[in-house]
Amino acid sequence: MPKTQWEIRVLKPLVFLLGLVPAGLLVWKAIAGELSANPIKDITEETGIWTLRFILCTLTITPLRRISGWALLARFRRMIGLFAFFYGSLHCVTYIYLDQFFAIDEILRDVAKRPFVTVGFAAFVMMIPLALTSSNRIAKWMGGKKWRLLHRLVYLTALGGVIHYLWLVKADTQRPVMYGGVLAVLLGYRMWEYFRSRHVTEKTIPRVKANLA
Amino acid sequence: MLIKQADEVHPSEITPENVYLNRRAFIRIASAAGIGLASSVVFPELLHGQDRWPQGKKGPYDVDDELNKFKDITTYNNFYEFGVDKSDPSENAGSFRPKPWTVRIEGEVKKPATYNLEDIVKPSQVEDRIYRHRCVEGWSMVIPWRGFPLADLIKRIEPTSRAKYVAFETVYRPEEMPGQKRRVLEWPYVEGLRLDEARHPLTLLAVGLYGKELLNQNGAPLRLVIPWKYGFKSIKSIVKIKFVEKEPPTTWNLLTPNEYGFYSNVNPDVDHPRWSQKTERRIGEFLKRKTSMFNGYGEQVSGMYAGMDLKKYF
Numbered sequence: 001m002p003k004t005q006w007e008i009r010v011l012k013p014l015v016f017l018l019g020l021v022p023a024g025l026l027v028w029k030a031i032a033g034e035l036s037a038n039p040i041k042d043i044t045e046e047t048g049i050w051t052l053r054f055i056l057c058t059l060t061i062t063p064l065r066r067i068s069g070w071a072l073l074a075r076f077r078r079m080i081g082l083f084a085f086f087y088g089s090l091h092c093v094t095y096i097y098l099d100q101f102f103a104i105d106e107i108l109r110d111v112a113k114r115p116f117v118t119v120g121f122a123a124f125v126m127m128i129p130l131a132l133t134s135s136n137r138i139a140k141w142m143g144g145k146k147w148r149l150l151h152r153l154v155y156l157t158a159l160g161g162v163i164h165y166l167w168l169v170k171a172d173t174q175r176p177v178m179y180g181g182v183l184a185v186l187l188g189y190r191m192w193e194y195f196r197s198r199h200v201t202e203k204t205i206p207r208v209k210a211n212l213a
Numbered sequence: 214m215l216i217k218q219a220d221e222v223h224p225s226e227i228t229p230e231n232v233y234l235n236r237r238a239f240i241r242i243a244s245a246a247g248i249g250l251a252s253s254v255v256f257p258e259l260l261h262g263q264d265r266w267p268q269g270k271k272g273p274y275d276v277d278d279e280l281n282k283f284k285d286i287t288t289y290n291n292f293y294e295f296g297v298d299k300s301d302p303s304e305n306a307g308s309f310r311p312k313p314w315t316v317r318i319e320g321e322v323k324k325p326a327t328y329n330l331e332d333i334v335k336p337s338q339v340e341d342r343i344y345r346h347r348c349v350e351g352w353s354m355v356i357p358w359r360g361f362p363l364a365d366l367i368k369r370i371e372p373t374s375r376a377k378y379v380a381f382e383t384v385y386r387p388e389e390m391p392g393q394k395r396r397v398l399e400w401p402y403v404e405g406l407r408l409d410e411a412r413h414p415l416t417l418l419a420v421g422l423y424g425k426e427l428l429n430q431n432g433a434p435l436r437l438v439i440p441w442k443y444g445f446k447s448i449k450s451i452v453k454i455k456f457v458e459k460e461p462p463t464t465w466n467l468l469t470p471n472e473y474g475f476y477s478n479v480n481p482d483v484d485h486p487r488w489s490q491k492t493e494r495r496i497g498e499f500l501k502r503k504t505s506m507f508n509g510y511g512e513q514v515s516g517m518y519a520g521m522d523l524k525k526y527f
Contacts, residue, residue: 036299037285037496038352101500106489114487167487170350171468172297172397 007072015076019083022050023090040098047091048120052161052179054084059158059186066193078134081154085131088124116167123160126153158183274415275343276509278495281354283423285496290430291348292449293398294383294390301392302430309389311427311434311450320455321376330434334420336369337361341424342417342438347479347508349443353493358438359421364412372408372456379411380404380461381437382453398464404448405461405475406439409517415440415510418451441510443477474527478518479508483527 026046029035035042058081065073100107110117130151133139139147162183166176271277292302295309314330339361347353367379383402387393393400410416417438420427427433432449439446445465455461465473472486481491481504492501507514518526 037282037289038299038494040494040499041352098499106492110489116487171293171465172395174395174397 004072008075011072012075012079015079019054019079019086022046022087040094044091044094044099047087047094048165051084051087051091052158052165054080054087055154055158055161056179056182056186058084059154059183063186063189082131082134085127088127092121092124116164119160119167120164123157123164126157126160130154130157155187158186272340272342276345276355278343278345278355280343280357281496286354286356286422287428287430289354289496291350291444292392292430292432294392294400294402294450295430296392297397303428305391306429309386309429309433309450311429314434314452316435316451317453318370318455319453320380320457321373322456323371323373333366333418333435334361337365339420344415344417344438344440345508345510346438346440346444346447347493347504349445349473349477349485349490351488351490351493352496353504353508354496357423358417358419359424360417360419360438362414363416363418363437364414366418366454367408367412370456375458376456377408378457378459378461379406379408380453380455380457381406381448381451382455383448384450384452399467401452402448402464403461404437404446404463405457406446407460407517408456410439413514413517415513441479441507441514443479445473446477476518476523476526478514478523478527479504480506480523480527482506483524 026043030039030043058077061073061077061080065071096102096107100110111121112118130153133142133147133150142150162176162180165179166173169176288303289299290302291299292306295302295305312330315327316330316333317327319325339359341357341359343355343357345353346356363379381404384390385393385401387400406416417440419432419436419438420434422431427436432447432451435451436449437447437451446463460475463473463475465477466475479490484490490504493504494501505511
């Protein structure tokens with residue numbers, strides 16, 4: 001399929017560059033002095049929100065592919081998921097290094113005592129096995145069933161991300177609630193699919209295979 | 214009621230006192246530094262690469278800490294009436310009109326009335342004070358305020374013996390304050406102090422900072438500054454001051470009573486339920502510093518809280 005290959009050759013680098021834009025903008029703003037008076041907070045917030053956005057993006061791929069029938073979309077899911085992990089790592093490093101400056105005792109106390117930190121930390125930790133098992137080879141070695149089961153952790157990560165956001169705002173819950181709404185739609189679609197597919201089993205089999213591609 | 218009609222020209226309509234004082238300050242700075250840049254007043258940081266204000270000897274209430282930049286003080290604000298992001302107040306406060314301005318003073322006072330701002334400010338000696346400012350979110354600044362002690366006004370107003378607390382209210386103008394169009398907080402914003410706190414010499418009614426009139430995003434034209442309490446106690450754009458018998462409601466306490474108490478004294482030993490108050494990031498610095506009890510004003514204010522359980526009355 002030369003057409004598909006061509007699309008991938010053009011689109012993949014494009015999506016990759018797009019994924020770097022938020023980080024690039026942040027670096028540029030920092031150099032140009034465009035960040036606020038509290039740049040560490042800006043970096044924390046920007047990397048955090050982009051983690052959540054990429055998580056939601058990666059969860060959008062499958063529904064979008066099913067609805068549009070554009071199978072090629074599946075080829076971007078891993079990259080977008082890895083970008084979520086990339087921004088999540090930046091977010092975590094910003095907290096440990098820039099914000100707390102490696103005050104391990106303070107960090108541990110935060111993780112233990114502050115529910116929003118606990119949830120955020122757990123959400124990040126759950127992304128680690130997903131990132132580690134993202135390659136085709138490992139997926140094949142694990143077997144599709146196990147791999148898919150493991151990668152359902154992304155639902156918990158997403159939920160954790162939204163709760164982390166919701167629990168850290170002081171008064172205005174509008175934005176976290178919005179992200180929560182998007183997540184609810186994405187998870188709701190899957191539940192709807194799941195219950196529907198139980199009635200039409202034969203249709204779901206090729207789908208499962210497509211998931212592995 | 215005592216509403217003076219503006220048939221006379223108010224001094225502020227000719228040359229605001231602050232601008233007038235500013236000119237003198239400018240001459241002083243310019244001649245001292247030998248730099249004839251008019252912009253040095255507007256952008257004091259041009260002078261030495263950092264803001265310098267005020268010049269001269271420090272008063273008994275000034276702290277020695279290095280001042281934060283004018284730009285930081287005027288662009289990094291919590292003023293939810295203009296939006297919830299730190300940059301919102303400076304970006305959205307442009308259409309707010311702090312002039313003309315009246316303040317209603319009522320409740321347990323001998324002379325309840327609505328006063329023009331000039332009549333509130335003019336009888337007092339306006340002075341510059343360098344205060345620490347600690348936000349409940351864990352950041353802090355050092356700000357050269359211009360204002361006069363609230364105690365001055367209270368003396369003139371003559372509260373009755375029944376007055377035990379003072380309640381304050383921010384203006385409600387959703388047309389000029391876009392943040393008020395959504396009910397993020399209960400509008401109008403209200404705050405309160407015990408009468409002895411209100412009378413404390415550190416408690417300032419501010420009309421300016423860095424020797425200039427207050428900008429809208431900093432609570433123009435009249436705001437409270439209570440340096441030993443978390444920033445949200447220092448209510449902005451005040452239109453009402455009411456003397457009352459009972460502890461008045463306060464906005465953040467109404468929203469989340471377990472997170473924001475009536476007193477809200479800076480206290481490193483009482484954490485906000487969701488984050489630690491042990492340390493703070495001074496804006497402009499990289500490493501966090503330890504937060505001091507009463508924001509470092511313990512010597513002056515701790516007497517007011519003698520015998521009180523500050524964990525209970527947080």
